[in-house]
Amino acid sequence: xxxxxxxxxxxxxxxxxxxxxxxxxxxxxxxxxxxxxxxxxxxxxxxxxxxxxxxxxxxxxxxxxxxxxxxxxxxxxxxxxxxxxxxxxxxxxxxxxxxxxxxxxxxxxxxxxxxxxxxxxxxxxxxxxxxxxxxxxxxxxxxxxxxxxxxxxx
Numbered sequence: 001x002x003x004x005x006x007x008x009x010x011x012x013x014x015x016x017x018x019x020x021x022x023x024x025x026x027x028x029x030x031x032x033x034x035x036x037x038x039x040x041x042x043x044x045x046x047x048x049x050x051x052x053x054x055x056x057x058x059x060x061x062x063x064x065x066x067x068x069x070x071x072x073x074x075x076x077x078x079x080x081x082x083x084x085x086x087x088x089x090x091x092x093x094x095x096x097x098x099x100x101x102x103x104x105x106x107x108x109x110x111x112x113x114x115x116x117x118x119x120x121x122x123x124x125x126x127x128x129x130x131x132x133x134x135x136x137x138x139x140x141x142x143x144x145x146x147x148x149x150x151x152x153x154x
Contacts, residue, residue, distance in 0.1 A: 031095040032149075033127060035135035035142065044132025047125050055113065056080050060136060074113045080133045087137055087145040090152035091130070098126045 034040050049058070055077035056062055062079030070076050080086045086094065093105070101116035102109040117126060134142060 031091045031127060033091050033094075033131045033134050035131050035137075037131065040128045041132045041135045043125070044128035044130070044135075047121065047129040048132050051117070051121065052080075052129060060084075060133065069111065074111050077113065080136075082137050082141045086133060087141050088148065090149045092152065094130050095123075095126055098130065099123070 048056075057077075057079065060080040062081075062084055063076035066076040066078040066084075068075075078084045078086065089097070097105050097114070098121075099116065099118045102112040102114050104116055104118075121129070134145065137145065
């Protein structure tokens with residue numbers, strides 16, 4: 001019984017890894033966040049305040065009940081602080097989600113208010129804002145995110 005459970009869990013991990021690779025748009029693979037680059041983080045702070053804070057909160061706290069669709073059927077903006085799930089995704093996925101929106105990242109995406117920023121922000125501005133977000137995470141969360149990146153990169 002235990003052996004079957006382990007095989008089942010391994011299969012789920014494999015399916016998840018294959019899905020992550022298939023869902024990531026081309027061109028996002030080489031993206032790396034730079035949360036220790038003060039100039040990039042400063043730029044990202046400004047971009048976040050202008051483009052993201054209205055929905056995700058000035059302190060990256062997100063909207064209430066962000067895991068359940070609101071009355072409009074849309075998923076509220078999640079927090080980008082350590083309490084949210086942003087850090088559970090590798091750099092390339094975060095970049096693709098920001099650039100292309102949820103619908104551009106996956107088929108049959110749930111309704112979301114997250115816009116696509118392609119044509120609004122440059123790739124460098126997207127990397128900057130994501131670098132700013134990562135710079136706010138505690139060291140242990142940043143380390144776990146780095147591990148996720150290491151596993152996601154070929």
